[in-house]
Amino acid sequence: MKKFIVCLLAAALAVTSVSCSADKSEEEMTFEVDSDEFTYENITTGVGSLDVDENGTLYAVETYIIEKEPYDEVYDELHAYDLNGVHIKKLETGGAALNTVSYHDSTLYSIGCSNGEQTLSIYSYDLRTDEFSVFAKTSVSSSSTVVTNSVIADGKLWFTVEDFGRELEGCPYDNAVFTYQGTVLYSCDLQSGKTERSDIEYPVTVSTAADGSLCVYAVDENGTYFMTGEEKYYMDLGYVYAFAVISDKNDFIFTSSLKYDTLNIGTFGSDDYAEFRPNTRCSAKTLRYRGGCTFYTNSYGNGLDKAGAVQRIKNSSFVAGNRTINLISPGFIMASPFGCGYSMNSKELTDTEFALTVLSQSPDYDICLLNSKLGVSDSIRDKGTFYPLNEVEGVSEYLDKCFPYVKEAALTSDGEIWMLPIAVDIDVIMYNEALCEKYGLDFNNDMTLEELILNAKTANESDKSSGYAIHGYLLNTNLLLQYMRNNISFDTEEFRDLARYVKEEANYSEGEDYFKLYTDSMNQLYEGNSDGFLFSMLNDSLTQLEYGFSDKVRACPMPSVTSDGRSVATCVMLCVNPASDNLSSVLDYITALTEYLSANNSSMLFSEHDENVGQYVKDLYGIYSDASICFNISEDIYRQDYEAYLSGSTDLDGFITEADRKLSAYLNE
Amino acid sequence: MKKLKRLSFNTKCKLCLLPSLAGTLLFFVIPYFRVLYYSVIDNQFRRNFVFLDNYIETVQNEYFLLALLNSLILIAVCVPVLIILALLISLFLSFGIRKLKALRASFVLPMVIPTAGIVLIWRTVFTDTSTPLPIYLLFIWKNIGICIVLLTAALTAADRSVYEAAKLDGAGSWTLHRKITLPMIAPTILFSVLLSIVNSFRIFKESYLFYGTNYPPDHSYTLQYFMNNNFLRLDYQSLATSAVLTSAVVFLIVLCGIFIQRRYNR
Known part of the structure; x- marks a missing residue:
């Protein structure tokens, strides 16, 4: 009996030590890489799919195009690269069209088809013998489907295909964020080669869990969920396009419709997540995690212009494992700060909730997200309910880079940095220079309101083959903000003249057709049809910059209606709560954010910029350099009466009396 | 234990x-x-x-003074009307038309109907906002119920034998109520007055919904507006100062009430 017990104990010990060493080896499997981020410069074409083995060797399906008549020739190649990006070899795949690549046990598996085949095949490439062969044939049509992902889990190759023939209406869950694309999940047994369709009704994509099992992102009548084993986690993360499980603690990286082109890290079962990598553009087939690193394709920025460039980042350098940073904002603010690897929780509060939270010195929020248009922003500054950022690393240097008027707005009269500006927006008019000239429209930096209206009338009288749009509400808001920048009363001749003219000529609710006309001209421009675009207005810098690709578009400021010729800028800013109980992390985050914003000037904040840009972007910089940020009196105070005046339900004197009464109370109470 | x-x-x-x-x-x-x-x-x-800087600033603020004045006018106009109306109805209920007793509960209804519902009707009925009359009427309508309940309870508790004795001595209805009813329910009247005064400072919600803005016409701009607007602009100091000053005003009114009652009791 004693012997039996001793044997049992020894066996238990052996099992424990083996499992411990297995855990250890899993923990230790972190690639020894020098840099935090790395670009595979030797990949010179688009990558359709990638996977990484345990040594960090990257296998990429590269697509090449040879321009030919009448049709271009497109073909795929499979290549291997080591951790330093050095090309190891081209893997001979016999000219097969490959959709995916998945690594398992010294073998690569690919879904694809050869010329003339009507169904998808599964190919294998034995890395020990360099033998490429058809591993299995499936009954899945190659012409009516698109392979969207493949992973290896539970000894099977799992792959998702978008089936064009599938009835989409049957999906029980559909909303503004999520629309089912008809994806079907298949598996192929790596022993028998038998392929079968999974019984998961509405799958979206898949990943391999840390224990080698399958993790599925799918949808049912209760919403979108992740499923590992028998466990289902319903999570509200928008439409998740791609994800990869990264640890046995249920952490995963993903990209979703929450914020396009951003890599996030989340945990199954929690709606909290951290944005940690911007400017990414990867699909389910081109996002992989291994050895502490994320491998993904990036078709944007970071100095890379070529489509499909593969990047690798060391997660530990970008993901901050601190407490969640809580943001509050008084109402909706379009711009939100990048997470910089910190888990962010944003709450949009009502005015009353916001005032109560701030005044109660609540330690539960860390940062206020504000806009200079909101009346409460300057109250935060004037009442001292902010943590001064003067000593926070990187903030002063960051402000020095900003336009002088931005820096000025960030300082109190005592020189304290009361907020961190994260975006500046100015209303601009975009116009197609050549077309405007053709139609006799004149847009310039000194354009008056009368000239703008004349342009609208001329455009309306044209053959309308090119669309234009005057955004009446935006224009009226801009005019009011311009006027209120230097006035505290509407009872002036200057305003009376402006108001009469606006009601007569620029009345978007009751006015003439030429002013009410709205077309999809911006969409025409976005889709590359610049001939369909005459002119339009845009109010946020991020969107304005998106049109930088067009060499036919120019920009000019909104017409100035006051003696102060500068444009009116609105500023989105962050203000740190001095009573936050998470202050140390918050200040670290602020430092990280200044670094990120300095490296990604995507919101026209900085006075120095790349000179190698088109005329349109140069125009924008010209406009943004000559502006001022005003902490305006909240529009809510007078807008309703202004609308009543425009619609004719009150006369000008009635509007001025009522608006001035409210302004007087607002300014003096 | x-x-x-x-x-x-x-x-x-x-x-x-x-x-x-x-x-x-x-x-x-x-x-x-x-x-x-x-x-x-x-x-x-x-x-x-x-x-005292905040206090000096507040008492010099024209909108605080306007709000205080409006609040005091509301008290001066509405509270007497409210109490007299409530007293008359209570007397009717207790001594007049006995069949009205069945309707007693209905006077409490304004207290339980949601404010938003009441204001919706008010906005339909009163389209003219050039005077504070709609708010005054709303205040009276909203508060009359509780005053009637209090006064009717006091009248019901009055000793009927005293009335019988006075009638035997030849006292008429007017004399009965002037000499007996009023002195007997004086403490309840005083309590109702104080309660109404306190409630007059809480008419903000109804007024805000009626006008739909934080900046109502000057005649209806009361202390609650002043405090609420300063709260929304994060001006805690103005809010705190005006709250203390308001409480001081209420305290003074209560002291006056107690003083009058004691004088009356002597």
């Missing part, structure tokens, strides 16, 4: 009051002193003492 039994009746009563007193202390007295503290500092984060 035995020790508890040995305690005097007064001590037992005080012990029973303890939870209520603790609640009052926690939720009213301590916050009040906190507000007092905030009213003498420059802001709640930096906390530099400015002593």
Whole structure:
């Protein structure tokens, strides 16, 4: 009996030590890489799919195009690269069209088809013998489907295909964020080669869990969920396009419709997540995690212009494992700060909730997200309910880079940095220079309101083959903000003249057709049809910059209606709560954010910029350099009466009396 | 347990009051002193003492004075009307048309109908906002119920034998009510007056919904608007100062009421 017990104990010990060493080896499997981020410069074409083995060797399906008549020739190649990006070899795949690549046990598996085949095949490439062969044939049509992902889990190759023939209406869950694309999940047994369709009704994509099992992102009548084993986690993360499980603690990286082109890290079962990598553009087939690193394709920025460039980042350098940073904002603010690897929780509060939270010195929020248009922003500054950022690393240097008027707005009269500006927006008019000239429209930096209206009338009288749009509400808001920048009363001749003219000529609710006309001209421009675009207005810098690709578009400021010729800028800013109980992390985050914003000037904040840009972007910089940020009196105070005046339900004197009464109370109470 | 039994009746009563007193202390007295503290500092984060500066600034503020004046006019006009109306209805209920007794409960209805519902009707009926009349009527309508309940309860509790004796002595209806009813229910009237005054400072919600703005016409701009707007603009000091000054006004009115009652009782 004693012997039996001793044997049992020894066996238990052996099992424990083996499992411990297995855990250890899993923990230790972190690639020894020098840099935090790395670009595979030797990949010179688009990558359709990638996977990484345990040594960090990257296998990429590269697509090449040879321009030919009448049709271009497109073909795929499979290549291997080591951790330093050095090309190891081209893997001979016999000219097969490959959709995916998945690594398992010294073998690569690919879904694809050869010329003339009507169904998808599964190919294998034995890395020990360099033998490429058809591993299995499936009954899945190659012409009516698109392979969207493949992973290896539970000894099977799992792959998702978008089936064009599938009835989409049957999906029980559909909303503004999520629309089912008809994806079907298949598996192929790596022993028998038998392929079968999974019984998961509405799958979206898949990943391999840390224990080698399958993790599925799918949808049912209760919403979108992740499923590992028998466990289902319903999570509200928008439409998740791609994800990869990264640890046995249920952490995963993903990209979703929450914020396009951003890599996030989340945990199954929690709606909290951290944005940690911007400017990414990867699909389910081109996002992989291994050895502490994320491998993904990036078709944007970071100095890379070529489509499909593969990047690798060391997660530990970008993901901050601190407490969640809580943001509050008084109402909706379009711009939100990048997470910089910190888990962010944003709450949009009502005015009353916001005032109560701030005044109660609540330690539960860390940062206020504000806009200079909101009346409460300057109250935060004037009442001292902010943590001064003067000593926070990187903030002063960051402000020095900003336009002088931005820096000025960030300082109190005592020189304290009361907020961190994260975006500046100015209303601009975009116009197609050549077309405007053709139609006799004149847009310039000194354009008056009368000239703008004349342009609208001329455009309306044209053959309308090119669309234009005057955004009446935006224009009226801009005019009011311009006027209120230097006035505290509407009872002036200057305003009376402006108001009469606006009601007569620029009345978007009751006015003439030429002013009410709205077309999809911006969409025409976005889709590359610049001939369909005459002119339009845009109010946020991020969107304005998106049109930088067009060499036919120019920009000019909104017409100035006051003696102060500068444009009116609105500023989105962050203000740190001095009573936050998470202050140390918050200040670290602020430092990280200044670094990120300095490296990604995507919101026209900085006075120095790349000179190698088109005329349109140069125009924008010209406009943004000559502006001022005003902490305006909240529009809510007078807008309703202004609308009543425009619609004719009150006369000008009635509007001025009522608006001035409210302004007087607002300014003096 | 035995020790508890040995305690005097007064001590037992005080012990029973303890939870209520603790609640009052926690939720009213301590916050009040906190507000007092905030009213003498420059802001709640930096906390530099400015002593009476905030008070001087507030009492010199034209909108505080306007709000105070409007609040006092509301009290001066509406509270007497409210009490007289409530008293008349209560007398009718107690001594007049006895069949009206069945309707007694209906007078409490304004207190239980949601404010938004009432205001919707009010906005349909009163389209002219050039005077504060709609708000005055709304205040009276909203508060008359509780006054009727209080006064009717006091009248019901009055000793009927006194009335019988006075009638035997030849007293008429007017004399009966002037000489007997009024003195007997005077404490309840005073309580109703004080309650109405306190409620007059709480007419903000109805007024805000009626006008739909934080900046109503000047005639209806009361202290609650002043405090609420300063709250939304994060001006805790103005808010605290005006709250303290308002409480001082209410306290003075209550003191006056108690003084009058004591004089009357003598």
